[in-house]
Amino acid sequence: MNDRLRLFSYWRSSAAYRVRIGLNLKGLPYDIASVHLLRDGGDQHTPAFRAANPQGLVPVLEHGQRNLRQSMAILEYLDEVWPSPPLLPATARDRQRVRGLAQLIACDVHPLNNLRVLQYFEREWHVPQPERDEWVRHWIGDGLAAFESMLADHPSTGEFCDGHAPTLADICLVPQVYNARRFNIDLGKYPTIQRIEAACLALPAFDAARPEMQPDAPQPT
Template structure:
């Protein structure tokens, strides 16, 4: 199989951010192919991108001739094809915990705050910006309260969400913390999450995946 990897990404996409972290943790070089989600109505709606992903969503990981979609499925694919530096623990019990934490973010928090949801609120129901922002904050806070409770005093919580090596759960958590800060949430109320965020961002794999370090990020 041709191991060339190309990631269709957007600098501020949480789902793409997850996959960048996973690729970096695996030490896999990849080409970044930016898809601007706002310019000209959103480049994800162009026919040429819809060929890559009929959903019109990022990320898409091109591996040789294959187009891989959905960030969680992509991350597990990376773990199966390149098992070194695993993103999932060795035991079924621990893998279930990590998947549960990851899905709390990817399935319960993130979809409610996705760009297309917020754009629908604006376009179809004319929901003002302050109310849309409050919607985002509400669901992040509710999710983080549960996430924090699942981490505190749990015997499997270590330097990271599960043990002392980053896992799929950390790949999902860190982009969501970025979003929380972006929407003005005081994350200090979640001390375990903040501690894990600091441990993650101290690693080159997480640091290089930061939105502001991507080639399509606006120049400040």
């Protein structure tokens, strides 16, 4: 398949961040189409974007005539179409572990601090900012504590979450740690996570995917 890839992304979206890492690890060239989630009520609500994704969420990966949705499904699609380097381990047991770690973040932690959830709290229930921030810190901290315990002293944990090459678990972990820092969560309680994050960010594929490296990121003043 030689169709050019185009990623509908927002610089600070965790889910889009995951897909950027995956594309970079695969060495796949792609274009960025910025979807600003805050300006003028959010580009994700426009009819043009809703045609690409009726959920009004990023990311969407355009591959030829197809619009691919949901970051985890996109990443597994990339792994099936471009299998090298793999994002999942070779054995069923290790693949299950990696998927479990990845889904802990993508299914249990991230949805609770997603932008649309926080906007609903503000718009419909008028929850003040300090309480919204505490909600985020609670659920990220709860998830990272579980993630840390699943990594620490586990025989499959290596330089990365599973062995000595990044997998789907690392792809999900790094954006969530970025969010933890945004909300001033003390990461000192998670030494294994910190070590693995540093190993990931030392790789060009992770470094280039950082939010601040994106073309739609605000420029320093």
